[in-house]
Amino acid sequence: MTSATLPVLRDGIDLLVTDVIERAGGIRSIGLVAPGGEELPGFTAGSHLVVGCGEKANAYSLTGEGLFPERYTISVLGQPSGRGGSMFMHRLAIGDTVRASRPRSAFVPVADARLHLLVAGGIGVTPILSHARAAATWGRHAAILYAYAPGSDAHLDDLENIARDAGFELVACEGRAMLSDALAAFLDDRPLGSHLYVCGPGGFMAHVLDQARDAGWPEERLHSEAFSATELDAGTPFTARLARSGERVTVPAGVSLLEALEGTGRAIPNMCRQGVCGECVLPVRSGRPLHRDSFLSDDERASSIMPCVSRCADAELELDL
Amino acid sequence: MTTTATRLGRFPFPFRDDAYRYSTNVEPARSAQRTAAGSWGERVIEIDDGYARELSLRADILERDPSRRASAPHMRAAEWDALNYCLTDLAASYPEHMTFTREGLRLRWVNDLQGLEVEATYGDDGSLPGGPLAFLATQIQEDIALLDQREGALWLDAGVVTFAADWSMGFDTGMRFLEIHGPVPRIHEEKIITRAHQFLLRMQPGDAYRRTNWTMSVDGRLDTSTETYPEWGPDRVDVVDDPALPERLHLRVEVQHLIRLPHSGAVMFLIRSYLEPLGALAEVDGWAGRIGSVLRELPDDMADYKGITRYRHRAAEWLLSRERPSRR
Numbered sequence: 001m002t003s004a005t006l007p008v009l010r011d012g013i014d015l016l017v018t019d020v021i022e023r024a025g026g027i028r029s030i031g032l033v034a035p036g037g038e039e040l041p042g043f044t045a046g047s048h049l050v051v052g053c054g055e056k057a058n059a060y061s062l063t064g065e066g067l068f069p070e071r072y073t074i075s076v077l078g079q080p081s082g083r084g085g086s087m088f089m090h091r092l093a094i095g096d097t098v099r100a101s102r103p104r105s106a107f108v109p110v111a112d113a114r115l116h117l118l119v120a121g122g123i124g125v126t127p128i129l130s131h132a133r134a135a136a137t138w139g140r141h142a143a144i145l146y147a148y149a150p151g152s153d154a155h156l157d158d159l160e161n162i163a164r165d166a167g168f169e170l171v172a173c174e175g176r177a178m179l180s181d182a183l184a185a186f187l188d189d190r191p192l193g194s195h196l197y198v199c200g201p202g203g204f205m206a207h208v209l210d211q212a213r214d215a216g217w218p219e220e221r222l223h224s225e226a227f228s229a230t231e232l233d234a235g236t237p238f239t240a241r242l243a244r245s246g247e248r249v250t251v252p253a254g255v256s257l258l259e260a261l262e263g264t265g266r267a268i269p270n271m272c273r274q275g276v277c278g279e280c281v282l283p284v285r286s287g288r289p290l291h292r293d294s295f296l297s298d299d300e301r302a303s304s305i306m307p308c309v310s311r312c313a314d315a316e317l318e319l320d321l
Numbered sequence: 322m323t324t325t326a327t328r329l330g331r332f333p334f335p336f337r338d339d340a341y342r343y344s345t346n347v348e349p350a351r352s353a354q355r356t357a358a359g360s361w362g363e364r365v366i367e368i369d370d371g372y373a374r375e376l377s378l379r380a381d382i383l384e385r386d387p388s389r390r391a392s393a394p395h396m397r398a399a400e401w402d403a404l405n406y407c408l409t410d411l412a413a414s415y416p417e418h419m420t421f422t423r424e425g426l427r428l429r430w431v432n433d434l435q436g437l438e439v440e441a442t443y444g445d446d447g448s449l450p451g452g453p454l455a456f457l458a459t460q461i462q463e464d465i466a467l468l469d470q471r472e473g474a475l476w477l478d479a480g481v482v483t484f485a486a487d488w489s490m491g492f493d494t495g496m497r498f499l500e501i502h503g504p505v506p507r508i509h510e511e512k513i514i515t516r517a518h519q520f521l522l523r524m525q526p527g528d529a530y531r532r533t534n535w536t537m538s539v540d541g542r543l544d545t546s547t548e549t550y551p552e553w554g555p556d557r558v559d560v561v562d563d564p565a566l567p568e569r570l571h572l573r574v575e576v577q578h579l580i581r582l583p584h585s586g587a588v589m590f591l592i593r594s595y596l597e598p599l600g601a602l603a604e605v606d607g608w609a610g611r612i613g614s615v616l617r618e619l620p621d622d623m624a625d626y627k628g629i630t631r632y633r634h635r636a637a638e639w640l641l642s643r644e645r646p647s648r649r
Contacts, residue, residue: 041583043526044585067443067584102527103583104526105525105586111395111586137444271525
């Protein structure tokens with residue numbers, strides 16, 4: 001199976017690589033246009049594209065503002081030990097064509113927020129950049145904190161330009177040592193009605209969210225986006241048994257349960273394919289799911305699985321399908 | 322000028338059965354729906370022979386009662402998004418009358434039906450008379466409601482609604498979708514409204530769906546909002562024993578388009594009301610019997626909510642008496 005058969009890509013668009021910029025820290029920015037120069041669909045700040053990367057499909061945040069885009073821009077961190085999607089993106093050359101979904105939205109700004117606090121860790125800067133641009137366009141108030149490993153300050157220059165023009169506060173935090181203090185100061189004494197948005201590696205996001213909760217931030221004002229975190233590990237193989245048909249579906253390492261089910265010709269409703277939106281949830285009859293999503297509640301985890309990211313702790317997982 | 326036959330041919334006849342119940346009756350927009358009289362629904366925004374009259378009526382209503390229009394400050398992006406979406410759709414549907422062009426953020430809109438030529442700058446509210454939403458309401462017959470999505474809910478935070486069927490934009494402004502639908506009978510027990518809500522929350526940018534809803538109005542009156550109840554409420558009693566009932570009583574069908582605006586992420590409801598007198602509808606094969614059966618069978622709680630209790634059985638009698646000859 002190639003990724004071109006995935007439903008999200010079948011209804012998608014072909015895009016031509018028009019420019020490539022290598023940035024600090026192994027991050028590569030790619031510009032994409034419609035091959036015939038047609039107008040591209042606009043998008044909401046924080047949206048992503050699902051891009052077919054050979055046999056896989058990965059979600060990448062759009063870094064633009066989304067209003068009448070002449071091209072789409074994404075930035076991809078090369079991860080040689082990942083599932084292979086990022087390296088596929090790093091091998092693309094100008095003139096190559098990729099298949100992508102239409103822009104999909106799962107990390108939107110809250111329009112009536114009094115202040116948007118945008119917190120990026122590493123490659124998580126990509127949707128934050130989009131949010132910062134949209135906030136500037138619509139005259140919203142925003143403040144930005146960007147934490148990155150020493151020397152890996154991709155897009156810091158873009159954030160500086162936006163912050164200067166729009167009058168946003170910008171805190172650049174190089175290395176881990178200063179993060180907790182910088183964050184504490186950043187979260188402190190913000191007006192009621194502020195919203196916090198964080199994107200970055202899983203550990204980083206957990207750290208930021210915990211610190212915000214400790215500082216008294218209510219849950220409904222906290223928003224996180226897991227997409228640009230490190231790719232999930234390939235996992236171990238298992239078998240999915242479909243209770244209604246008795247069919248057995250092999251799920252190899254590096255292939256998601258969702259992809260394996262789609263490989264049998266089943267259409268499973270799905271959207272983000274990254275464990276965030278909840279669209280693909282399936283009922284589990286037996287076997288212990290290895291949950292890797294950020295959607296299901298603790299209650300739901302006993303009897304449901306999100307096949308786009310989650311796997312099985314046992315050799316066999318029985319689904320009510 | 323559209324003739325009665327053409328109007329009936331475009332009428333979005335809502336009944337697929339001899340009984341009507343609420344359902345999550347959502348289908349993709351821009352697909353033609355055949356009826357016994359013709360077909361409707363291949364376009365999102367529809368212009369018909371009521372264009373000038375309805376827009377002039379809307380202007381009068383807004384002049385008298387500005388509470389029919391609302392917009393929270395955070396809805397600016399949604400207003401521009403709505404304007405851009407609708408003008409683009411109009412220009413594509415009616416290229417012989419309308420053109421919409423954009424260079425960067427400069428917009429140019431030409432509407433020959435109004436002898437209108439306007440230039441504006443996207444995002445600059447002062448560049449369009451009244452701002453983008455108010456201006457849009459002068460270009461389309463549809464009522465417009467813009468819902469902001471946050472905290473896992475949809476909030477009615479902007480809109481221009483002059484042709485409400487027994488509800489109030491002013492009262493509902495700032496309420497959540499589920500609160501607005503609180504008074505509707507049955508839809509809560511049957512989980513219809515929560516399913517619709519989930520569906521709306523998950524709509525992706527550019528998604529466009531539609532549904533129909535219906536009620537009845539006396540004398541083809543478009544403005545049956547809560548605010549003007551003293552003007553139209555008594556008609557519902559007067560019409561019962563009026564021999565002119567078939568001409569006075571109108572079936573009122575709303576075509577509601579539900580659109581996820583791509584840039585702002587807001588959900589836009591376009592609500593278009595089509596009214597035809599029972600007398601005209603009965604000319605179409607099968608419609609008198611179908612409408613009559615629905616009105617006769619409708620449970621009391623639904624009839625009460627629709628405000629048709631007083632006259633519905635009288636209307637059903639007339640319709641069913643009309644149907645019999647054609648069944649021979």
